[in-house]
Amino acid sequence: MYEFAFHRAADLDAAASLLANADDGRVIAGGQTLVAAMKLRLSAPSDLVDISGIASLAGIRVERGAVVIGAMTTHAAVAASADVIRAIPALADLAGTIGDRMVRNRGTIGGSVANNDPAADYPAAVLALGATVITTQRSITADDFFTGMYETALEPGEIITAVSFPIPRRAGYAKFPNPASRYALAGVFVADFETGVRIGITGGGGGVFRDAAFEEALTRNFSPAAIEGLSVYVESLSGDLHASAEYRAHLVGVMAKRAVTAALADR
Amino acid sequence: MAVPLSLNINGEVRAVDVEPRTLLVDFLRDALGLTGTHIGCDTAQCGACTVLLDGHAVKSCNVLAVQAAGAEVTTIEGVTPADGSLHPMQAAFRDHHGLQCGFCTPGMVMSAIDLVRNNPTPNREEIREALDGNLCRCTGYHNIVTAIEAGARTMQR
Numbered sequence: 427m428y429e430f431a432f433h434r435a436a437d438l439d440a441a442a443s444l445l446a447n448a449d450d451g452r453v454i455a456g457g458q459t460l461v462a463a464m465k466l467r468l469s470a471p472s473d474l475v476d477i478s479g480i481a482s483l484a485g486i487r488v489e490r491g492a493v494v495i496g497a498m499t500t501h502a503a504v505a506a507s508a509d510v511i512r513a514i515p516a517l518a519d520l521a522g523t524i525g526d527r528m529v530r531n532r533g534t535i536g537g538s539v540a541n542n543d544p545a546a547d548y549p550a551a552v553l554a555l556g557a558t559v560i561t562t563q564r565s566i567t568a569d570d571f572f573t574g575m576y577e578t579a580l581e582p583g584e585i586i587t588a589v590s591f592p593i594p595r596r597a598g599y600a601k602f603p604n605p606a607s608r609y610a611l612a613g614v615f616v617a618d619f620e621t622g623v624r625i626g627i628t629g630g631g632g633g634v635f636r637d638a639a640f641e642e643a644l645t646r647n648f649s650p651a652a653i654e655g656l657s658v659y660v661e662s663l664s665g666d667l668h669a670s671a672e673y674r675a676h677l678v679g680v681m682a683k684r685a686v687t688a689a690l691a692d693r
Numbered sequence: 694m695a696v697p698l699s700l701n702i703n704g705e706v707r708a709v710d711v712e713p714r715t716l717l718v719d720f721l722r723d724a725l726g727l728t729g730t731h732i733g734c735d736t737a738q739c740g741a742c743t744v745l746l747d748g749h750a751v752k753s754c755n756v757l758a759v760q761a762a763g764a765e766v767t768t769i770e771g772v773t774p775a776d777g778s779l780h781p782m783q784a785a786f787r788d789h790h791g792l793q794c795g796f797c798t799p800g801m802v803m804s805a806i807d808l809v810r811n812n813p814t815p816n817r818e819e820i821r822e823a824l825d826g827n828l829c830r831c832t833g834y835h836n837i838v839t840a841i842e843a844g845a846r847t848m849q850r
């Protein structure tokens with residue numbers, strides 16, 4: 427790992443000015459992706475700004491039909507939260523499948539969403555639930571937030587403070603994990619709202635995406651049968667040593683049906 | 694450039710200067726001589742380096758020492774009672790042949806303690822699930838699962 431200067435921010439204003447004064451500063455939350463990337467010298471920031479001590483980034487609350495989760499909330503805390511389990515059980519389930527036990531004790535929702543790994547779990551839920559990403563500067567809808575592989579609408583120095591998830595009628599998540607990394611080879615989150623069904627697909631392509639054919643079919647008839655035989659364009663997926671694009675496309679169809687089945691069992 | 698760091702290790706406050714890029718596991722092993730925490734990989738996958746950070750199991754090779762400033766860290770050395778006997782989970786690993794070479798064992802024991810604190814009566818499936826982040830090259834896991842089942846029972850007494 428290359429050398430860097432380490433700062434612990436007492437509040438968000440301090441974090442912003444530490445970042446502004448750094449050559450190439452990065453925010454560190456739980457560090458479960460960033461520390462690993464720095465060890466491999468894939469990432470070499472000049473400064474790290476640790477936001478873990480900022481009290482306003484902690485906690486989960488339910489308000490006006492939404493679950494609002496502070497950016498520093500760990501995956502383990504979301505998985506175990508009675509509020510999340512009651513309001514959006516699929517979201518708690520999803521958090522409980524990220525990485526492994528130790529990663530979940532340390533990794534945070536803000537870090538995962540900001541990193542936007544194309545095979546990460548949270549982006550599928552953020553997109554399918556039409557969540558709002560709240561930052562130090564503004565609120566960004568999920569449809570505008572994820573802009574490509576590891577790319578988001580975040581500006582330099584902008585920090586995620588919370589993610590607000592609208593509570594659906596029912597929702598489900600299913601993923602086929604890579605057996606070694608537990609990242610999704612294909613993961614599908616479905617959310618059924620009064621206004622229609624939204625679907626978030628992760629693991630397959632250049633970043634999380636929706637699919638109109640699945641959404642329309644499920645809005646008409648929320649059942650696994652309604653999407654029997656549906657798949658995503660193979661061209662929109664990527665193949666690598668873990669799975670071919672064709673195999674991933676097949677998995678998306680299978681996971682979508684499982685996610686709907688999970689949602690139906692939920693309520 | 695080294696910076697001052699103070700944290701509580703196994704109930705004792707330690708203040709040492711460290712470089713920010715020092716991993717918690719290297720700090721424990723090299724600066725404090727706590728070599729019970731092992732390094733089995735370079736990629737945060739094997740779990741041999743598992744310690745409790747403020748009571749939660751984490752991979753100390755994937756945490757910077759400076760991130761643990763002010764925190765409480767418990768290593769395998771810290772779970773052993775002062776009289777030199779074994780923690781019930783350690784004893785269960787010995788009694789049930791939950792180890793062969795023993796390299797993965799400190800991490801296994803720390804993960805198991807974290808599991809049982811959150812779920813006092815885990816079944817075998819839950820134990821296997823909880824060991825997702827701990828790799829063992831020797832045992833095939835069967836006896837580890839049995840040891841944790843037994844250790845969980847003794848921890849309740």
Ligand code: FES
Nearest residue numbers: 733738739740754
């Ligand atoms: S040494 Fe930490 S996970 Fe392998």
Ligand code: FES
Nearest residue numbers: 793797829830831
């Ligand atoms: S006992 Fe040898 S690695 Fe587990």
